[in-house]
Amino acid sequence: MPVRTLALSEDVADLARSPAPFVIAAERVVTGAGGVVHPAAAVVIGEGRILAVGPVSQVLASVGEGTPWIDLPGCTILPGLIDSHVHLTFSAGPFIARDLLADDQTALLLRGVVNARQALMAGVTTVRDLGSSGDVALRLRDAVARGLVPGPRILASGRPITIPDGHLHYLGGVANGMVEILALTEELIGQGVDVVKIIATGGNSTPTSDPLEPAFTLEEVRAIVDAAHRAGLPVTAHARGVKGIALLAESGIDQIEHCRMEVAPGTWRFDEALARRLAESGVSAAPTLAASFRALQRQAAGDEVGVRAGAIPIPIRQENARLLREAGVRVVVGTDAGACLARFDEAVHLELELLVEAGWSPVEAIEAGTLGAASAIRRADELGSIEAGKLADVLVVRGDPTVDISSVREVEQVYLGGRPVMLNGNLSCDRRPTPWPWPRSEIR
Numbered sequence: 001m002p003v004r005t006l007a008l009s010e011d012v013a014d015l016a017r018s019p020a021p022f023v024i025a026a027e028r029v030v031t032g033a034g035g036v037v038h039p040a041a042a043v044v045i046g047e048g049r050i051l052a053v054g055p056v057s058q059v060l061a062s063v064g065e066g067t068p069w070i071d072l073p074g075c076t077i078l079p080g081l082i083d084s085h086v087h088l089t090f091s092a093g094p095f096i097a098r099d100l101l102a103d104d105q106t107a108l109l110l111r112g113v114v115n116a117r118q119a120l121m122a123g124v125t126t127v128r129d130l131g132s133s134g135d136v137a138l139r140l141r142d143a144v145a146r147g148l149v150p151g152p153r154i155l156a157s158g159r160p161i162t163i164p165d166g167h168l169h170y171l172g173g174v175a176n177g178m179v180e181i182l183a184l185t186e187e188l189i190g191q192g193v194d195v196v197k198i199i200a201t202g203g204n205s206t207p208t209s210d211p212l213e214p215a216f217t218l219e220e221v222r223a224i225v226d227a228a229h230r231a232g233l234p235v236t237a238h239a240r241g242v243k244g245i246a247l248l249a250e251s252g253i254d255q256i257e258h259c260r261m262e263v264a265p266g267t268w269r270f271d272e273a274l275a276r277r278l279a280e281s282g283v284s285a286a287p288t289l290a291a292s293f294r295a296l297q298r299q300a301a302g303d304e305v306g307v308r309a310g311a312i313p314i315p316i317r318q319e320n321a322r323l324l325r326e327a328g329v330r331v332v333v334g335t336d337a338g339a340c341l342a343r344f345d346e347a348v349h350l351e352l353e354l355l356v357e358a359g360w361s362p363v364e365a366i367e368a369g370t371l372g373a374a375s376a377i378r379r380a381d382e383l384g385s386i387e388a389g390k391l392a393d394v395l396v397v398r399g400d401p402t403v404d405i406s407s408v409r410e411v412e413q414v415y416l417g418g419r420p421v422m423l424n425g426n427l428s429c430d431r432r433p434t435p436w437p438w439p440r441s442e443i444r
């Protein structure tokens, strides 16, 4: 026998101490790339990376004598999930704006610690935080990277750029006119953000803002996009109304959040020509279906929640997402977790379930939440799929999510850079920094 089968838990935790290769084998591996699913398959992990993946017999032949081997009967191995749109420092309560105004920086950071932990337990290995007050999300990002607290890899935009009284203005990223806009963009770049977020129309949690009207001019958005791109950073924008989306389509933007094609209060009309324009320009979209799902449910049950009148119902949002994809737009997982009742322990699972309900196959939905999202956040070279050479960010779930997508809720193990960080429902106590392949010299 060329391998040594390990019992779970203690033995697996021991693997965290050693850079030597080990094998995990399960009923199947969903690679996250090109629809490939290997039945009766195994993954070889070594030095934090995926060394090989394939049918068990093939992997057996490729590993050395005595290589530790973890057998996971009844389980599926898939890439760690990637959520391209979260707010780690938001409360996920029924009234987030009220909480944000009441929370000081310490409270925000503590909320972030709890949310990051929940995301990791849910199988999320990378999140992109698209809006926080001050530099709290950046500090949380660096604390997780240093190993101070457990959490997924974090990319963060810091303060989103918004107009006076615009959506999320209370996060502190207000700019009025070209001079202030350029100054704020440079300030954010200097702070070490990973992405720049623009609030291009109004939004739900800010009653003074109008979701239908563009907040910035095309020249202003282009100026932000150009400055960020010069610094090597992608740019994404919150936009709900068609007018705002049409403006963004001409701006060089990389992604649009929500992208809901609203034309009047409570009214949706899909603009196919605009969708094709987005596809041609290579703009990805995160429909954030999970964002209001629980809130609308709770509202329908008669509870008071912070959702404004005229919210577009979930089935129409699903139809909008389906039509965007049909027009050729890359639709990726972004949940808005942290927003109104969008909890980190289920938002990503909910998003995958809602995509499947909207017409994605389970494997396509998984790809939207792994390699698709990795591409959207510009990390597809290192993350997002179970392929040789990639970082070993791996999720193991019980059951078969290729048949029943809800199996992604049954998280058994999570690996981050080849280290088991969650086993059988428990976080491991590995305090070493999370390995990142790209320089993070700005880590404070």
Ligand SMILES: [Zn+2]
Pocket (backbone or CB within 6 Å): 085, 086, 087, 130, 131, 336, 339
């Ligand atoms: Zn958001």
